[in-house]
Amino acid sequence: MDLFVNLLVNGLATGMLIFLLASGLTLIFGLMDVLNFAHGGLFAWGAFASVWFYTATGSFFGAIAGAILTGIILGLITEKLIITPVYGNHIQQILITLGFMLVLTEMLKVVFGPNQLAAATPEWLNGSWVFGDIIIIKYRIFIIAVGIAVFTVIQFILRRTKIGLIVRAGVINKEMVQALGIDIKRLFLFVFIAGAALAALGGALFAPYSGVIYAEMGLEFAILAFIVVVIGGMGSFPGSLLAAILVGLAGSFMAYYVPALSLAVNMLLMAAVLIFRPQGLFTAKG
């Protein structure tokens, strides 16, 4: 029982981290039709920025805010300089965003040095709760809670606000949204920055979870995030949450019970979804 709960909490926490990365990615793809392979770089920058801000301010929330601010600034620069010139051209998007991913990774080494950095967990989130044989690490529960809170807030924005309504409409039919008088470029910029901020938040939360961060971490998580977007359905926000949890749990349980399959399980999940439901578990487009 204790093992099951530990694997469950671990899987859910990993799933929430992947969700924070994938949620931005799925909205960016669904609305803007942009394949952003640089998204993982924003995740890594969020992690490094949070460690820097934590060291500078001593405040965990200061670190989170600093990481989100970094994500917003990098998101703005990326959309304006990298993405805008290649709207509508997938091949160019893949090439330029992959290239920019490498630039972001190397820039981390230039700014923070080539070595791994240690990331501390704040005192109040350190340690664990013990229920009989079950040990629950506090920080993992914190990540799960943040993931649920982010999902709830974004669902509220998408379902209950004007901007959310326009984003949902834009995912279904961009041309019609413009024809109804909405400036799609401003909407694209807003969604891209929001996605970048979520990726940076994911990176900031990942740093204490992992204990060490390194420049290439973005690419590893970006691959998982792309798998999640495909499984969940491109453009579907709830789909991303469900798929991220599935991927997190599958990774956690397989790593313990069938370690040889722990890396392949995500690919197998994606292949199964593509065979039986090519549009993904959920679909945002009508």
Added chain:
Amino acid sequence: MEPLLRMDDVHTHIGQYHILQGVSFEARAGEVGVLLGRNGAGKTTTLKTILGLTPASGGRVSFGGTDVTKKRTHAISRSGIGYVPEDQGIFSTLTVEENMKVAMTRETEETRKKLDTVLELFPDLKTFWKKDGGHLSGGQKQMLAMARAFVGNSKLLLIDEPSKGLAPIIIEKVMEAIQEMKQHTTIVLVEQNFMMASRIGDTYTLIDDGRTVQSGRMADLAGNDELKRKYLGIG
């Protein structure tokens, strides 16, 4: 009197293709102007060019006396042009209410009044207010698309093939709705169904191979069998 919409020798390229090669026509306030021509003549592209969805590569489009040729789609729309595309462009996973709200994001006293008018014109919409757009019938989708375009402060409505794929009884209802809307706004219509076009159109513009070949009063075209045979394959 200055026409509400005017196209002067407009050219449009889509990729490497030169689709519009000289389209000119005018739409006068309070009238229904119909664009006629065979499949592939350039009628839909003409509507999309007016709205900037396929921007003009040459010539001039002016609306209300202002040059809108180089403006972006949302700005052209905001200046008072509503659009009902051939596929109706319904946001299928949004409710009827939400579909309408997307068009009313800049809600004003005027748009609220227009909403009241539109619900009088299309009372069925109230019945389906909370239903997803994707679950409506073809005729209901057409009504919703026209209502949505109308409510967004439109001085001019561009409607692309409103009768396409609809049963004759529904076409009759759509025609009645367009005639009602004509009391409130100017309409430019693309229509393959000549019977429908001739009943509701005040003026016509014949387009062939991306060029305007003739314009005039609809009553004159109705009696010109040679023109109808040559460019529309009827008569």
